[in-house]
Amino acid sequence: MIDLRSDTLTHPTPAMRRAMAEAEVGDDVFGEDPTVRALEEETAALLGREAALYVPSGHMANQLGLYVATRSGEEVWAHEHHHLIGDEQGATAVLARVLPRMYSGEPFPRQELLESWIAGVGDVHRADPALVWLENTFSGQVLPLAEQRRVTDFAHAHGLRAHLDGARLWNAAVHLGVSPAEVAAGFDSVSVCFSKGLGAPVGSALVGDTDTVRRARRGRKLLGAGMRQAGIIAAGALHALRHHRERLVEDHERAARLAERLEGLPGVSVEARTNMVLLTTPEGRAGRYLEAIAAEGVRAIGGGARVRLVLRQEITDSDVEDAAKAITRAAASV
Known part of the structure; x- marks a missing residue:
């Protein structure tokens, strides 16, 4: 996970x-x-x-x-x-x-x-x-x-x-x-x-x-x-x-990379903000996306129309690639 x-x-x-x-x-x-x-x-x-x-x-x-x-x-x-x-x-x-x-x-x-x-x-x-x-x-x-x-x-x-x-x-x-x-x-x-x-x-x-x-x-x-x-x-x-202050730029770069990998998800807008990626889904459907994303092995939080993904010190480049693939599969299933 x-x-x-x-x-x-x-x-x-x-x-x-x-x-x-x-x-x-x-x-x-x-x-x-x-x-x-x-x-x-x-x-x-x-x-x-x-x-x-x-x-x-x-x-x-x-x-x-x-x-x-x-x-x-x-x-x-x-x-x-x-x-x-x-x-x-x-x-x-x-x-x-x-x-x-x-x-x-x-x-x-x-x-x-x-x-x-x-x-x-x-x-x-x-x-x-x-x-x-x-x-x-x-x-x-x-x-x-x-x-x-x-x-x-x-x-x-x-x-x-x-x-x-x-x-x-x-x-x-x-x-x-x-x-x-x-x-x-x-x-x-x-x-x-x-x-x-x-x-x-x-x-x-x-x-x-x-x-x-x-x-x-x-x-x-x-x-x-x-x-x-x-x-x-x-x-x-x-x-x-x-x-650990200077290394925060690594989280920002990984967030930008994750957002780039998620661009083009059907019906979803994607925005990178410092160490976060925000997915805006159709109103009221964030819960369905969160369930589908979790089923693919990625945990996130959100509500209403928004899903939030947060990058941090322990998330690697490999994790970013795997998460992007999992979220793409989840979005397709929703």
């Missing part, structure tokens, strides 16, 4: 396992784990920020970013398909207790939409906005940095903060040929993931200024995620950060 459901499925490499086994550790709740501290300091430096906080998951990094930037009853502006909205169990309402105001279509809000939303501020009937949310990459799609800057500049000009869900920020940086700090520029807080494309077994980070991270650290403890000798898992993330 060739498993293309997600890049989170990657196993630690032998070198990563050695780093984890040999990690120097301490009590991180007391700030005394040297490996965690090294990971946080290197992450903050790469993203051009003062500080970073290591957390167990991207979900938590996002929720802490929301928690420290808002007060109960305020608004966060986000896309209807952002991870924050559709994949975090409604935690915006449960934890930070804020109201999402959502837009659709393109992965960033148009200027006229922002202007119309900000025009209503001060109306006693509506929630006050506090935070603008972006995601890069967005379902594998890289956002233009000029659009990010436009949105963050607007937010700051009107007294709002801006957060970037950068779970796959590393992929965006490689695709654009820029530093991670350039992708993160302009945001008050940024979340990044170590367990997706970078292939570490556990963890994400929230970065920002010193006060933002201090408050997020208290929030992490509030949620019961104070970790003790966490250097064992942080070592895997640190190894990934130091050794």
